[in-house]
Amino acid sequence: MEDLRQPSAAERVRTLVESRVSAALSIPGIEPDELGSGVPESRAVNTDGDVILLVPADSPAARAVAHAQDDEATAVMEITDVAPVSVPHRIRGRARVAGWLTAVRGPALDEAAKLLAAHDPTGPSAHSRRWTVLRLEVGEAYVDDLWGEKHIEPEDFLAAEADPLCRHEAELLQHLATAHPDQVERLQHLLGEDALRLVDRRRAVPLALDRYGMRVRFCGPYDGFDVRFEFPEPVRDVSGLRREMHRLFEAAH
Structure with missing residues (x-):
């Protein structure tokens, strides 16, 4: 059973x-x-659980x-999540x-275009001849992140x-790191005595945020470790x- 106070593996992939x-x-x-035209310009997920992708019309995927x-062409979308701080x-x-x-194509293109525009209002028009809209029907998914690794079935996605x-x-996260570094560092006061000794003289950096809480990385000169602060x-x-x-x-405080 996955912890109800953290995002499930399927939610993490979907996110x-x-x-x-x-x-x-x-x-x-x-x-x-x-x-680098293997990189979609924008992407979204429709109500059927398919990933809608906007790619250059002359990209390898479109061709x-x-x-x-x-x-159908078999394809894999690889996602790399890099901390923005x-x-x-x-x-x-x-x-x-x-x-x-x-x-x-056809009537489905209008719905896909609306979906992409809702997710990325500043992105290019899906109806432009310079772009092609593709649909990736999910066969399987996999995640390996700060929570662990797991395979996800299409129905769970x-x-x-x-x-x-x-x-x-x-x-x-960037705002917290630049405008509130002292407040983030003071979160160590919520830790137990043993943890407090570990974080001494370490820099506190907000690493990840989700609806369940925030993860902070306490960084030393040679190593570091993460602490999770959960919301009620x-x-x-x-x-x-x-x-x-x-x-x-x-x-x-």
Whole structure:
């Protein structure tokens, strides 16, 4: 049983897919070109649990799908989650989503375009001839991150929801690290005596945020370790997060 006070493996993969962290498509037998067009410009997940991808029209992925015509092209999307703050060992996790890639055409294209625009309002238009919209039907997924590693079934990926903070996490962590470093450091006062001795003379860096809590990395000159500070109740949005962070900082005084 997974802890109900932490995101499930399926939720973590879904969060990474719907976040803005780095992702790249690979198709067996095809190498991405030097321009890096194996990287989707934007991505989202539809109500069927398929990953909708916006890629350059001349990208290897778009060409492979066009060559396959009505058949499906096998593809893997690799996601690398790098901490948006300066901290040792910045890679927080990796995820892999494998499945079958097809082009989105006809009436479904309008729905896909709306979905992509909702996730990335400043991104390019999905209707532009310079871009192609693809659908990745999920066959399997895998995550290896700060919580551990696990394989995820397609039905679990479909049922999961992305963390409500995932689109804002990077800016929130950067704000905490630059504007509130003293308050983050004072969180050590919430630890027991044994842990307090370990964090002595270590720099405290906010490493990860989700609706259940915040992870802080205490960094020394040669090593470091993480501490998880949980919220009493999961937050639903940024406003809820601000309230919980205020309570957390008040408790640490």
